[in-house]
Structure formats: structure tokens, C-alpha cells
Amino acid sequence: MTTTRRALLACAAALIAAPAFAQEVTLRMHQFLPAQANVPTNILDVWADRVEEDSGGRIEVQRFPAMQLGGTPPELYDQAVDGTADVIWTVAGYTPGRFPTAEIFELPFIAGEADAEAMSRAYWTMGERHMFDGELSDVHPLGLWVHGPGLIHADRPIEAVSDLEGLKLRAPTRTTTTLFENLGAAPVGMPVPQVPEALSRGVIEGAVIPWEVTGALRLPELVGNHTEFGDQTLYTTAFLFVMNEDAYEALPEDLQAVIDENSGLEFSAFAGAQMAEDDGPARQAAVDAGNNIVTLTPEQVAEWQAAAQPVTDAWIEGNADGRALVDEARALIEENAM
DSSP states (O other): OOHHHHHHHHHHHHHHHOGGGSOOEEEEEEOSSOTTSHHIIIIIHHHHHHHHHHTTTSEEEEEEOTTTTSSOGGGHHHHHHHTSSSEEEEEGGGSTTSOHHHHHTTSTTTTTTOOHHHHHHHHHHHHHHHIIIIITTTEEEEEEEEOSOOEEEESSOOOSGGGGTTOEEEESSHHHHHHHHHTTOEEEEOOGGGHHHHHHTTSOSEEEEOGGGHHHHTHHHHOOEEEEOTTSOSOOOEEEEEEEHHHHHTSOHHHHHHHHHTSSHHHHHHHHHHHHHTHHHHHHHHHHTTOEEEEOOHHHHHHHHHHHHHHHHHHHHHSTTHHHHHHHHHHHHHHHHO
């Protein structure tokens, strides 16, 4: 046998042995933010990289930011249902009323002094108990989390509730839209990517979002005032990170295990904590720009809490077992904050 023939046979044998480690699955991950924004960079890409590494290269996660697969942010969840995308990240409130359990975590001041990690742990647990066999039964859940404290960014200082009167303010969800309408503002619902253009054109005069996304939106260049609520959280936004059920079920058991090991409670906690951590640099950028940071006193916050309470009361009245669900969520938040 010649040296060349032996080499060819050796290569053939290696190829025959290799398929177990070759790429077997490609997952398309779709979301609405630019690739360089904090969530894709620090959370979604981290998940995708870990899945690829832990699968030994058998899973490839293709990343499609900024709605590159088409559609609009409110359509992302249905893209996961119908298989247009294999994995999506979106805001639960982009489809109002579809995920009532998620809305609990968007109620005003429900977080109290709890951070986003504790809130996200509570949210995932509520998801397991109340969503996976109902609201999320048509997908495979990967992560449920919330961002750090939501605050008001506007073209004028906002201190008292009365300062909101008539303010055209972007709101992310049905819950926050109801909140700011009750408080006297003129809320405008829109996905977060539309905020910069809406501010530039005067369609809105402010927005309620957490610090972490303000850099990607160039918000400190567009408005000069930012209102914080001390150690209380005015609101949060509930996110969904889910996978097409058929795509998950088609995986062999060992690759399902890779997905499972990188998803769930601990991943949700990591994602919430990471979003809160990303608040710091974004806030500092606004400080460096010379913007006005309004930090409300406990007495001022109490006025906002009293004014916002009817929103929570109305949600409880409008949902079956509303009181029990809110009490359960609050107990979980408190438990995870300890």
C-alpha cells in the first residue's frame, strides 16, 4: 500500500468517525435591537455562544438583529410559533393582553426595592406555574426576565405627577400606557427602535425606558432630563426568550439537554442582572453629557405610588384570580430579594 493511499484511507476513516461532532442543527435567532446593543451583545450572544460551545459545534446559532428576517417587533412571538424564526427575544407587552401573567411584573412599583435579578427569578417561577401550560404552551420557553428600574426621560424636568400633564410620552406596554394615561400624560405606544425618530420629529416629548438601552437610542442627545425614583422601581418590562416547539423537539436528547442547561431560572436571573448592570455606564454617559438627573425624594415617590395604585387595582379586578396572582408574585419577589 502506497503512502498516499494510506493517507487517503486515514482521512476517510476520520470523516466516517466525525459526524457526531459535525454541525447538525442551525437555529435562527431573531430580535428587534441592533447587534451592538447591550441585550444582544451581553445576553443573547452569550447564550448563543454557550450553546454552540457546549454542543461541540453541532449547533450553530445564526443571529438576526434589528428584524432582519422581516416583520415587526410585535410579530416576533408568532414567528417563533410558526417557525419563521427558531429562537426569538421580544417584549411580552408588544402583543397586549396575550400574556397576562407577564403583565404582573409590569405593574407600577410592584418590584419595591427588589433588583432585576430577584424580579426575573420570580417571573420565571410564575412562568413555570402559570404560563408554560397556558400562555406559552405553543413555544419552548428559554428565559423570562425584566430590566432594571424604568424611568422617565423627557424634554423637561419631571418631579411631581402634575408635571406629566399633556406630555407626549412613549410607553412600552399596555400596563405602562394605562399608568401614564391615568397620571395625566398623553402616552404613545411604540416599539423601542422607533423612539429616536419619534423624538426627533416631535411625535413624542419623552420616553419611559431603563438606562441600559439609552445609549443605543442616543437618548441623552435627544432629551436632557431623566427622572429616577430613588430605591423604588416605577415599572419594569417583561421579556420573552422562546424557541419554536418543533425545532426543540426535533433535536436529539443530548442537544435538548444543551439548550436546557443554558436556559431556565439561572439564565433568566443572569439576564435580568446583566440588564441592570448595563444601566450604570449608560447613566454615566448622560451625566457626562451634562444632562439633568432628577432623583425623587421618598416623599415625592409616595405621591407617585398613591397616584399609580388604581392601575394595580384595576388589573386585579380585570383578571381572574387577580388578587391571588399579584400576592403570589409579590411573595416570590420578596423571597428572591432576601
